[in-house]
Amino acid sequence: MTKPATPQLNGNAANPTRRTVARFSDADQSLPSRSRPTNGTAVDIDSQESSDGASSTESEQVNGAGKPKRPGMTRKASSPMAPAFMVSAPGKVIVFGEHAVVYGKAALAAAISLRSYLLVTTLSKSHRTVTLNFRDIGLSHTWDIDTLPWDIFQSPSKKKFYYDLVTSLDPELVEAIQPHLQGVAKGLPEDQRKTRVNSAFSFLYLFLSLGSPQSPGAIYTLRSTIPTSAGLGSSASVCVCLSAALLLQIRTLAGPHPDQPSEEAETQIERINRWAFVGELCIHGNPSGVDNTVSAGGKAVIYRRSDYSKPPTVVSLPTFPVLPLLLVDTRQSRSTATEVAKVGALKARHPAVTQSILDAIDQITASAQQLIDAPEFDGSTDESLAHIGTLIRINHGFLVSLGVSHPRLERIRELVDYADIGWTKLTGAGGGGCAITLLRPDAKPEVVRDLERKLANEGFNKYESTLGGDGVGVLWPAVLRNGSDEEGGEEIDQQKFENAEGPEGIERLVGVGLQERRESWKFWKRVPA
Numbered sequence: 001m002t003k004p005a006t007p008q009l010n011g012n013a014a015n016p017t018r019r020t021v022a023r024f025s026d027a028d029q030s031l032p033s034r035s036r037p038t039n040g041t042a043v044d045i046d047s048q049e050s051s052d053g054a055s056s057t058e059s060e061q062v063n064g065a066g067k068p069k070r071p072g073m074t075r076k077a078s079s080p081m082a083p084a085f086m087v088s089a090p091g092k093v094i095v096f097g098e099h100a101v102v103y104g105k106a107a108l109a110a111a112i113s114l115r116s117y118l119l120v121t122t123l124s125k126s127h128r129t130v131t132l133n134f135r136d137i138g139l140s141h142t143w144d145i146d147t148l149p150w151d152i153f154q155s156p157s158k159k160k161f162y163y164d165l166v167t168s169l170d171p172e173l174v175e176a177i178q179p180h181l182q183g184v185a186k187g188l189p190e191d192q193r194k195t196r197v198n199s200a201f202s203f204l205y206l207f208l209s210l211g212s213p214q215s216p217g218a219i220y221t222l223r224s225t226i227p228t229s230a231g232l233g234s235s236a237s238v239c240v241c242l243s244a245a246l247l248l249q250i251r252t253l254a255g256p257h258p259d260q261p262s263e264e265a266e267t268q269i270e271r272i273n274r275w276a277f278v279g280e281l282c283i284h285g286n287p288s289g290v291d292n293t294v295s296a297g298g299k300a301v302i303y304r305r306s307d308y309s310k311p312p313t314v315v316s317l318p319t320f321p322v323l324p325l326l327l328v329d330t331r332q333s334r335s336t337a338t339e340v341a342k343v344g345a346l347k348a349r350h351p352a353v354t355q356s357i358l359d360a361i362d363q364i365t366a367s368a369q370q371l372i373d374a375p376e377f378d379g380s381t382d383e384s385l386a387h388i389g390t391l392i393r394i395n396h397g398f399l400v401s402l403g404v405s406h407p408r409l410e411r412i413r414e415l416v417d418y419a420d421i422g423w424t425k426l427t428g429a430g431g432g433g434c435a436i437t438l439l440r441p442d443a444k445p446e447v448v449r450d451l452e453r454k455l456a457n458e459g460f461n462k463y464e465s466t467l468g469g470d471g472v473g474v475l476w477p478a479v480l481r482n483g484s485d486e487e488g489g490e491e492i493d494q495q496k497f498e499n500a501e502g503p504e505g506i507e508r509l510v511g512v513g514l515q516e517r518r519e520s521w522k523f524w525k526r527v528p529a
């Protein structure tokens with residue numbers, strides 16, 4: 001277990017339950033964390049300057065709750081407010097090892113350039129509410145902070161701290177949350193309600209675990225460019241965003257900043273990842289943790305969790321090649337929890353056979369790792385692409401045997417095989433969702449185009465995404481230089497963010513993608529192996 005680097009935050013080491021909301025002067029609003037001398041603990045998002053946005057936030061953010069700006073008002077020194085800020089985390093593709101990873105085998109997974117973005121707007125002291133505004137899934141719900149079940153979450157036998165490793169949900173805490181989920185998406189059909197309730201559950205569990213009755217009111221607005229139910233780790237990226245935002249709000253994260261020692265960055269990633277995993281437990285039931293791990297740290301990793309009471313082994317793959325991948329969505333939605341349960345049922349009924357398939361998948365991942373780790377490895381050669389491609393094809397065969405493919409996934413594979421231009425496998429939980437195709441280096445562009453046309457005609461969706469991007473990032477305050485004329489940069493307020501049209505609009509407004517224009521986004525960088 002990584003030792004907490006800053007356990008004495010806010011001087012409440014002896015009794016961290018009593019850690020209260022940040023108290024600092026108005027002049028110091030660029031929170032979360034210039035090193036504050038109050039307790040000798042450096043928690044810093046320095047190098048991220050405060051902006052004019054900070055001083056205007058109170059009235060404007062309350063605006064989000066429907067009040068006009070009152071320019072002449074003087075602020076009370078006792079009502080400090082953090083500026084609006086954003087966090088973002090990527091989706092992922094699993095190249096090898098999905099499902100087997102749930103049983104302690106290794107998986108090779110990489111972050112993708114599709115991402116979730118979460119805008120956190122802190123409300124003034126008088127607003128004692130938290131609102132989830134999750135546009136992609138049509139969830140909008142507000143809770144009164146003072147009526148949430150703090151007593152049980154804060155009781156000494158239950159209280160968990162920001163540095164704790166939580167590997168299962170506490171049934172009593174789960175039960176305490178239930179009454180607060182009853183009003184969520186009331187009146188909708190059960191299947192549509194479930195999506196919203198799952199996300200709300202995940203948020204409340206994290207908010208009640210990490211926050212306190214003194215937590216400030218806030219609006220959490222989420223938009224994602226990752227399709228849901230597609231096997232691309234949408235839920236994990238949402239959980240990473242929530243975890244990072246809540247940990248930032250309670251000022252328990254150092255950085256990110258460009259010259260941060262990599263071990264310190266790793267500690268922050270680990271801290272975010274642990275709570276993101278708890279969020280995933282709320283949504284998926286029995287996740288391996290690979291999705292949130294890739295989303296939190298980014299790039300490509302080999303992941304293994306043999307003992308669920310301990311942190312997983314995560315090995316970065318800095319030499320993972322930029323593979324020519326086609327990412328195709330069946331648009332057949334499914335639930336990860338259901339697909340994971342299917343394999344569980346197969347294993348219970350045919351333990352020896354299922355075990356040997358899982359072991360064989362482990363061998364596939366090991367073979368890929370050996371190839372990539374070899375000093376002479378060059379990911380662009382025909383030979384290495386054919387090696388990886390063959391492993392992709394074999395891995396898919398095993399996933400079919402486990403019963404997690406789908407006729408629409410098989411149709412994609414069939415079309416690619418007919419065109420003879422690459423190797424295909426499902427990625428993620430299967431049962432629908434996405435397939436990845438590694439294109440042969442000699443695939444003729446016109447044949448690829450013809451295949452893409454056929455896929456489109458049959459209702460499949462193609463995604464443009466690159467592999468191996470950054471993990472969780474922070475934009476503090478939520479101000480970007482977007483090439484606009486606004487002095488000091490463009491403030492990302494709630495309305496602008498909500499009104500951004502589709503994935504392109506989101507990328508254009510707040511995307512981390514165009515690094516040269518988006519240097520205000522900062523990332524914790526994982527330590528290379």
Ligand SMILES: Nc1ncnc2c1ncn2[C@@H]1O[C@H](COP(=O)(O)OP(=O)(O)OP(=O)(O)O)[C@@H](O)[C@H]1O
Nearest residue numbers: 136195198199224228229231232233234235428429
């Ligand atoms: N963009 C989003 N906004 C809010 N909640 C989301 C979003 N995406 C996913 N979720 C939550 O996660 C749940 C599971 O999502 P989904 O089945 O799409 O999993 P996934 O993470 O995309 O798939 P996989 O785990 O196979 O990669 C949803 O029911 C919803 O509660």
Ligand SMILES: C[C@@](O)(CCO)CC(=O)[O-]
Nearest residue numbers: 098099287288289428429
């Ligand atoms: C199917 C699975 O292996 C991958 C989902 O993206 C489930 C998990 O690892 O939690």
